[in-house]
Amino acid sequence: MFLIENVYATSEEPIVATAEHTTQPAGDEGVAASLGINAQLFGFQLLNFAIVAGIVWFLILKPLTKTMEERKKLIDDSIDNAKAVETNLQMSEVKFQEKLDEAKVEANKIIEKSHTEAEKLSVDMKEKAKKEIEMLIDQAKRNIQTEKENMMSEIKKETVNLIIAAVEKIMNEKLDDKKDVALIEETLRSFRSVS
Amino acid sequence: MSSEIHIPPLAPEVVFHIGNINITNTMINAWIAIIIFLVLGIVLKRAIRLRPGKLQNWCEYFLEAVLGYFDGVTGNRKKTVKFLPIVGSIFFFVLLSNWLGLLPGTGSITVGHNMLLRPANTDLNLTLAMALVSVIGSHVYAFIAIGVFTHLGKFFQIKNFIKSFAQFKHGIADGAIAVFTALIEFAVGLIEIMSEIAKVVSLSLRLFGNIFAGEVLISVISALVAALVPTPFMLLELLVGLIQAAVFSMLTIVYLTVATSAPHGAEEH
Numbered sequence A: 001m002f003l004i005e006n007v008y009a010t011s012e013e014p015i016v017a018t019a020e021h022t023t024q025p026a027g028d029e030g031v032a033a034s035l036g037i038n039a040q041l042f043g044f045q046l047l048n049f050a051i052v053a054g055i056v057w058f059l060i061l062k063p064l065t066k067t068m069e070e071r072k073k074l075i076d077d078s079i080d081n082a083k084a085v086e087t088n089l090q091m092s093e094v095k096f097q098e099k100l101d102e103a104k105v106e107a108n109k110i111i112e113k114s115h116t117e118a119e120k121l122s123v124d125m126k127e128k129a130k131k132e133i134e135m136l137i138d139q140a141k142r143n144i145q146t147e148k149e150n151m152m153s154e155i156k157k158e159t160v161n162l163i164i165a166a167v168e169k170i171m172n173e174k175l176d177d178k179k180d181v182a183l184i185e186e187t188l189r190s191f192r193s194v195s
Numbered sequence B: 001m002s003s004e005i006h007i008p009p010l011a012p013e014v015v016f017h018i019g020n021i022n023i024t025n026t027m028i029n030a031w032i033a034i035i036i037f038l039v040l041g042i043v044l045k046r047a048i049r050l051r052p053g054k055l056q057n058w059c060e061y062f063l064e065a066v067l068g069y070f071d072g073v074t075g076n077r078k079k080t081v082k083f084l085p086i087v088g089s090i091f092f093f094v095l096l097s098n099w100l101g102l103l104p105g106t107g108s109i110t111v112g113h114n115m116l117l118r119p120a121n122t123d124l125n126l127t128l129a130m131a132l133v134s135v136i137g138s139h140v141y142a143f144i145a146i147g148v149f150t151h152l153g154k155f156f157q158i159k160n161f162i163k164s165f166a167q168f169k170h171g172i173a174d175g176a177i178a179v180f181t182a183l184i185e186f187a188v189g190l191i192e193i194m195s196e197i198a199k200v201v202s203l204s205l206r207l208f209g210n211i212f213a214g215e216v217l218i219s220v221i222s223a224l225v226a227a228l229v230p231t232p233f234m235l236l237e238l239l240v241g242l243i244q245a246a247v248f249s250m251l252t253i254v255y256l257t258v259a260t261s262a263p264h265g266a267e268e269h
Helices: A030-034 A039-172 A177-194 B025-047 B054-074 B077-100 B124-146 B148-153 B158-170 B172-224 B230-260
Strands: A002-008 A014-019 B003-007 B014-018 B021-024
Touching: A039 A177, A039 B021, A039 B025, A039 B054, A039 B077, A039 B124, B003 B172, B021 B025, B025 B054, B025 B077, B025 B124, B054 B077, B054 B230, B077 B124, B077 B230, B124 B148, B124 B172, B124 B230, B158 B172, B172 B230
Parallel strands: A014 B003
Antiparallel strands: A002 A014, B014 B021
């Protein structure tokens, strides 16, 4: 044991600092030995460090870095997927909007077409109705005409029958000049009124 | 009446023997760290899920923060993960070992005249072992990444030296300049070899020195005033522990990054 110096904490109680080998001369052992370097100890400390390095790397650092790397990859993949999904969604929205616009245009066209067709149809129907009405009127006129002609022929027949009856009656009566003239005039009048 | 301040010696103290093997107090601290990592590792490996639990969440948060700093040196996450077996192990082991040294019992529990527990990084054997792993690891990575001969060519620049003789056909002056340049490059290569040794020495001594100094400081302060006064120093040591872990691992990742990058001019061909 080698005394370095005396340090007094109190006047009564001196504290003596001691150190073993601290200032021992190197002597035959040399500088390395004075610093505590020893082949056996060095070997054991190297082994200790090798064990520590093995434990720290294989049990702590390697699993941690591997997990962190896996997680990073997972997060990166997830972000990439999310971006892809977002891009797809945006594209779908654009397509959806395009389809919607197309559908609107198509719908407008259909509405326009239906309007045009409806107008055309109404015009056609009006035309048809007009024609039918005209046809009905013509038919009615023709019927009236036929009726008229039938009536005229009936009247003529009746007139002829009347004349025949009248003639037959006159023939049966003695006619004087006056009656004869009156009869002829009356007959002519009746013809005129009929015609 | 006098009480002694026990200042820890430079060499770790032998607590007991297993056969011919000396078991030191720093080794016990390293074993405690190993047990903590083992328990944490087993629990974590069983509980690891894509949807993390509380423990996994904390571990991932801490790891993500550390990886962010490493990414700043390597330039990309892929490279960082490639170097993580060495750099990550160094960072977390150094950090835990340093912080374990602040737990109650370290320095105060004694076996005979020796402390039972002592921060693992106050043992130069351990810091030297880690520094060697760091520097040798950087060369192994470099052999794999850029090829054995390309990497060795950074240190033994004989190729340029041989090529320089061909410059004599353009004239004696050109040849002489080329040979002189090649000689300088050869010397620079040899200096690079020395710098590799310096890397090991500086890495190991820096960590050892800082943690040992902290241990001595806390021992002295605790011996002078047992209560409250050592607390700020212990908080300071928490910071020192983190800084030293960061420095050691950052330097390691710098060495790895530099070693695995192609030498100047090689990428042009």
